[in-house]
Amino acid sequence: MDDLRKTILDYVRREYLEEDDERPLTETTRLISGGIVDSFSMVSLKRFLERKYDLKIPDADASPEAFDTVESIAALVERLSAVRA
Amino acid sequence: METVAVPAVASFRDVYRAELDAIRAGGLYKEERFIHAPQGAEIEVVFPAGAPPRKVLNLCANNYLGLSSHPRVVAAAHAGLDRRGYGMSSVRFICGTQDIHRELERRLTEFLGAEDTILFSSCLDANAGVFEALFGEKDVLIADRLVHASIVDGMRFCKAMTDTYKHADLGHLEEKLLEHADKRFRVVITDGVFSMDGDLAPLDRIVALAEKHGALTFVDDSHATGFIGKTGRGTPEHFGVHGRIDLLTTTFGKALGGASGGCVSGRRELVEMARQRARPYLFSNTLASVIVSGTLEVLDLISETTERRDRLEENARFWRKGLVEAGFDVKPGESPIVPVMLYDARLAQELARDLFAEGVYVVGFFFPVVAKGQARIRTQLSAAHTREQLERALAAFVKVGRKHDVLGKTKAEMLARCGL
Numbered sequence: 001m002d003d004l005r006k007t008i009l010d011y012v013r014r015e016y017l018e019e020d021d022e023r024p025l026t027e028t029t030r031l032i033s034g035g036i037v038d039s040f041s042m043v044s045l046k047r048f049l050e051r052k053y054d055l056k057i058p059d060a061d062a063s064p065e066a067f068d069t070v071e072s073i074a075a076l077v078e079r080l081s082a083v084r085a
Numbered sequence: 086m087e088t089v090a091v092p093a094v095a096s097f098r099d100v101y102r103a104e105l106d107a108i109r110a111g112g113l114y115k116e117e118r119f120i121h122a123p124q125g126a127e128i129e130v131v132f133p134a135g136a137p138p139r140k141v142l143n144l145c146a147n148n149y150l151g152l153s154s155h156p157r158v159v160a161a162a163h164a165g166l167d168r169r170g171y172g173m174s175s176v177r178f179i180c181g182t183q184d185i186h187r188e189l190e191r192r193l194t195e196f197l198g199a200e201d202t203i204l205f206s207s208c209l210d211a212n213a214g215v216f217e218a219l220f221g222e223k224d225v226l227i228a229d230r231l232v233h234a235s236i237v238d239g240m241r242f243c244k245a246m247t248d249t250y251k252h253a254d255l256g257h258l259e260e261k262l263l264e265h266a267d268k269r270f271r272v273v274i275t276d277g278v279f280s281m282d283g284d285l286a287p288l289d290r291i292v293a294l295a296e297k298h299g300a301l302t303f304v305d306d307s308h309a310t311g312f313i314g315k316t317g318r319g320t321p322e323h324f325g326v327h328g329r330i331d332l333l334t335t336t337f338g339k340a341l342g343g344a345s346g347g348c349v350s351g352r353r354e355l356v357e358m359a360r361q362r363a364r365p366y367l368f369s370n371t372l373a374s375v376i377v378s379g380t381l382e383v384l385d386l387i388s389e390t391t392e393r394r395d396r397l398e399e400n401a402r403f404w405r406k407g408l409v410e411a412g413f414d415v416k417p418g419e420s421p422i423v424p425v426m427l428y429d430a431r432l433a434q435e436l437a438r439d440l441f442a443e444g445v446y447v448v449g450f451f452f453p454v455v456a457k458g459q460a461r462i463r464t465q466l467s468a469a470h471t472r473e474q475l476e477r478a479l480a481a482f483v484k485v486g487r488k489h490d491v492l493g494k495t496k497a498e499m500l501a502r503c504g505l
Contacts, residue, residue: 035457040237040240041248043248
């Protein structure tokens, strides 16, 4: 797993799971449709990514689908970073 | 004549029948039972439909103080009906405000240690309307992750940024307060007593943290007003922060007579602005006079003596201890909400069904009311329960618990038995 995916995965685990939460979490685990992250709580993930990677994620891109797995979030970050570069 | 092709469309009946069948197949269908009596510790229930009515002990009402059918409350409601009529046929600001509406607002303000109060048709309406009326794009609403569904709905209506913190996790809350330091207003949002788990929010520490960061505090005290705290003034009284909550919502539909209605109490300017802008207040009928009259009498009753809330506390202690000693998996807490954890929806429903057969009325709670894998039977105590009734209910729980082999079992053991 690359650094980007690991960073996102670590953040999701720390921010959204309780210490005693035994649910397995991988790059393809469904976060929103799987009930781990709700739409209210998504804002902190978006803000974290914007700060960490010096990005502005447009609201249209911050959809529940785009934020549903670590893999899709990483793809979004990579796309927005490429556009900026 | 030219024929027009009619596009094939799905039948709404087929679509919803299939969805309803799926809900039934998943063991998630909620059945209503018909009660042929006033609300009380013991009620007459017809279930299934067509069966003869039978008397059962009620352990699932929000009738915490046993005032839902209290003779003084009923008499006051009758008197209110005679003096102020049945309906007002108006919202408050057109021609729907009677003297007694303002009197109830004044009494609640005093009781809750606030500066002003505004009445709503329900606490759900209060929660649905208050955020959108007061906060906007420059603000952030930071809610405990287990707040009531009506708060979630109210936050959705509001244009403010939304964020959440882990349940009762003050360290996480402080992180959020710091993260959103650029916002005009940061509003910390919590239930006073969490309805599904029965635990109390640590309000002393929440208020201290909010004050330290210059944030506002919002508390929904629906499962506390009237009985939590030494004189029943709710979780702020229990934690010694009475009068320091900026916005507090509560209901008259639980301990305070149990009919319906709710309010927002808090800082004068916030309440005044809610009166100008809260949509459920502006576009929905005034609270019925009969409920206003009954609620005023409830406030008299609970201000005269703490006997009922004291008995409720004692009943809750007895019940919780009995369940734990019998080997049930009970969520820890100190409120009269005592959840018996069963984790699996079907298991919760089967126990509830068997308990009904034993003369105890309780209901299984499962997704979407609680998270998946967190199914439970939520028992609720009342000051109206006698010790003899609770002993009888406890015996029924033990009998049914043995039948389903859940006594002394862990979560993993219960789920394994359900093939999960």
